[in-house]
């Protein structure tokens with residue numbers, strides 16, 4: 001049997017990327033085609049290593065080769081990825097900035113940000129995390145880095161801060177630069193300068209995703225960050241109570257304002273229900289049910305999943321090793337699923353932006 005490269009491309013042009021709504025060949029996702037007799041190998045370059053549709057796309061490719069060429073072809077597919085970006089993030093080497101925000105305090109925003117960053121990294125992405133929560137920086141505790149001080153060097157009169165590396169990601173927290181026992185009253189301009197430095201003066205290297213844990217509410221830091229750096233999108237964390245939902249709505253409203261205009265990647269419903277470790281089938285909706293999901297429907301933004309209230313999440317955070325790092329813990333799986341959905345939304349936004357540019361260019 002003689003197979004040609006053209007036949008392979010023709011066959012694979014029948015496989016659509018379900019999120020990006022175009023075929024894999026048009027999207028330039030098929031590469032390194034090698035043919036040796038009836039043995040065929042090629043790479044599928046996805047837009048993120050955290051692609052939730054990886055298995056589905058691989059299967060569709062196999063079926064297309066069997067259907068359009070022949071069942072006998074021995075297919076070897078290398079599923080790989082190159083994370084997309086749509087705009088200059090203003091931070092050299094950083095492809096996408098993901099802001100994690102909440103309207104109300106204490107809803108688990110920092111927990112979500114840390115597990116999201118580590119989840120994306122576990123899935124194969126290069127990740128950084130900025131803890132810009134001046135009122136209660138959590139990274140030093142959640143990553144067992146209390147008292148850590150990042151290295152800073154002077155280069156041509158400019159300060160270069162070296163992010164701290166832990167569990168495979170790069171980290172900077174406003175908490176690394178303050179004394180936890182001496183609360184500093186932050187003033188507006190001071191805050192803006194300090195937060196900008198975490199982005200600009202740090203040596204982030206090449207990152208697929210830089211996750212930013214913002215303070216709760218809508219304040220100076222939100223304005224500074226969103227107006228200084230082109231944020232790819234925001235993840236909004238809420239709990240199901242009405243008070244939290246009302247504040248989440250305000251937070252979303254702020255990102256959607258014309259002057260700010262940051263896309264909403266979706267809503268995460270944290271502490272969605274309580275589940276005791278010994279009775280995992282039992283779900284107690286102590287704060288109400290489906291509040292986050294309904295808010296997402298109402299505002300027409302993606303719903304990124306629910307995370308239950310379980311002890312292992314708070315225990316692992318307090319112990320300095322977020323739960324997503326615990327293989328076999330069902331909560332690790334829940335955060336991995338959330339990370340995949342966030343990465344999926346980033347890819348969708350990036351693809352849309354490319355389409356928009358094409359329209360402008362034409």
Ligand SMILES: Nc1ncnc2c1ncn2[C@@H]1O[C@H](COP(=O)(O)OP(=O)(O)OP(=O)(O)O)[C@@H](O)[C@H]1O
Nearest residue numbers: 105106107108109110111136308309310313314317
């Ligand atoms: N799903 C959960 N199950 C159990 N405990 C949780 C869960 N989510 C967060 N927590 C715990 O709740 C507390 C508050 O969480 P976290 O610090 O992430 O909230 P936050 O919204 O970032 O707060 P802040 O407003 O101070 O920034 C922490 O002790 C955390 O471990």
